[in-house]
Amino acid sequence: MKTSKMQAIRVHQYGGVEELQLESIECPRPGDNEVLIKVHAAGVLPIDWKQRQGIFKHLRPMQFPYIPGSAIAGIIEDVGKYVTKFQIGQEVFGRSSTGAYAEYITTDIERLAIKPPELSFAEAASISGGATTAWQALFVNGNIQKGQRVLIHGAAGGVGSFAVQLAVWQGAQVIGTCSAANVEMVKALGASEVIDYTSCRFEDIVKEVDMVLDTVGGDTLERSYAVVKRGGVLLSFAGQISPEKARELGIRAEFSNTLLSADAMQEIAQVMADGHVKAIISHSYPLHAARDAHIQSQTGHGRGRIVLEIQRSL
Ligand SMILES: NC(=O)c1ccc[n+]([C@@H]2O[C@H](COP(=O)([O-])OP(=O)(O)OC[C@H]3O[C@@H](n4cnc5c(N)ncnc54)[C@H](OP(=O)(O)O)[C@@H]3O)[C@@H](O)[C@H]2O)c1
Incomplete structure (x- = not known):
């Protein structure tokens, strides 16, 4: 130096x-x-x-x-x-x-x-605070499986854009929410359905998903409980979870934190280097x-x- x-x-x-x-x-x-x-x-x-x-x-x-x-x-x-x-x-x-x-x-x-x-x-x-957050939620806290349907709020953002790609890479069917300006981009990341939250309410379109990843919080989080099927999971990075509400509906709801090891970070970087996911x-x-x-x-x-x-x- x-x-x-x-x-x-x-x-x-x-x-x-x-x-x-x-x-x-x-x-x-x-x-x-x-x-x-x-x-x-x-x-x-x-x-x-x-x-x-x-x-x-x-x-x-x-x-x-x-x-x-x-x-x-x-x-x-x-x-x-x-x-x-x-x-x-x-x-x-x-x-x-x-x-x-x-x-x-x-x-x-x-x-x-x-x-x-x-x-x-x-x-x-x-990667840190973006891909790591998405990885932790999908694969560690959510244990997402091939063929499951996942709704990702804030699908265009720093966390959401990674979450969409990682879930698709895992073989899940992704529904993303974002504003009109980002719809085409989220589709290009692999989402099979994209909902413009400025023109419609996602709960009018989506029902019975296996998982919701919420990066938005507030009203978006509140309205998300109802679209998770019984036995499914709701993970939020951005809002306060209501365990009572989750219990009533027979779903699991948790606040998702990022606690990944260096080994997991290395794995994420390799998935990106291999071209499966891009920043x-x-x-x-x-x-x-x-x-x-x-x-x-x-x-x-x-x-x-x-x-x-x-x-x-x-
Ligand atoms: N718990 C943790 O460990 C952890 C880790 C990372 C991040 N976070 C938190 O997670 C949140 C998101 O982080 P980020 O890095 O992804 O933020 P970001 O890069 O700023 O992205 C936010 C995204 O939210 C979208 N958005 C805003 N309002 C929306 C709505 N009503 N419905 C759907 N999408 C909406 C925006 O898309 P449009 O432009 O299309 O509106 C934007 O792409 C932040 O609150 C952050 O603090 C928590």
């Missing part, structure tokens, strides 16, 4: 996008069990702006100042003295707790995997435009993942 200083976005207090400050700060050094990564791309996830706004401040308070972002892809620049699994120069991707919106990040290796050469850094940065990158911004990236993400509408391409901005 040539310099001891790096550019990073830091947040010093909860608030609006103006709290995303581009600063020149000390470059971190890896601890004994950590690696130092030169970050090439960072995924911009809805949780990044929710944390910055303080939405989770009572549940998981942030330590200020902090560098936002958890989804990373880059090149290992240095390794701690106990790290044997990774070497300097390897291209990796994965997840850290925070710190992704920076030229360099130190992180433990628990959720790091090798980036296949077929994937760009931006594509690899879209959709809707917008790419340089590091200094992190505010624009958050403004875009906060709209709650769009296609696939937004990324910061960190090295592009230097």
Whole structure:
């Protein structure tokens, strides 16, 4: 590493996008069990702006100042003295707790995997919090089977676009919901039916599905219980589940969290490298435009993942 200083976005207090400050700060050094990564791309996830706004401040308070972002892809620049699994120069991707919106990040290796050469850094940065979330819900929490019917809300989004493709890859029949602008794209991802939520109510069209994956929450989640068949499952990433309602209807309903291992992340990357599933990158911004990236993400509408391409901005 040539310099001891790096550019990073830091947040010093909860608030609006103006709290995303581009600063020149000390470059971190890896601890004994950590690696130092030169970050090439960072995924911009809805949780990044929710944390910055303080939405989770009572549940998981942030330590200020902090560098936002958890989804990373880059090149290992240095390794701690106990790290044997990774070497300097390897291209990796994965997840850290925070710190992704920076030229360099130190992180433990628990959720790091090798980036296949077929994937760009931006594509690899879209895996954590997108493909991992969809994979966990479909294959771990939902145990989806070939031939089952699954309704995916927010099918065009950072999680939903992966969920549609992974479910189709597994042999499921996918029905997706999105706005009119994204209908053709979701069809192209493999959904057999796509419902424009701005012009009709999905429950008037879909009944008796094996599984619902909800990335929208609120009223969409509330209306989803009724379309799951008895014995089926409703998984939400975005809203509060009612166990009572699920029990009454004889379905399983759960909030779905992402807790995937590095091995599972490696498997996902290979499925992508083999061409079964592709990352959709809707917008790419340089590091200094992190505010624009958050403004875009906060709209709650769009296609696939937004990324910061960190090295592009230097
Ligand atoms: N629990 C977890 O571990 C976990 C992990 C990742 C994400 N999440 C949460 O899951 C949610 C989605 O994340 P994301 O990364 O996919 O967000 P995103 O990339 O911003 O995508 C949101 C998508 O929702 C669609 N949408 C908005 N309103 C809709 C409606 N009424 N019906 C159907 N689709 C609608 C939008 O499509 P249109 O443009 O077509 O409207 C957009 O494509 C966020 O709340 C996020 O915090 C949770």
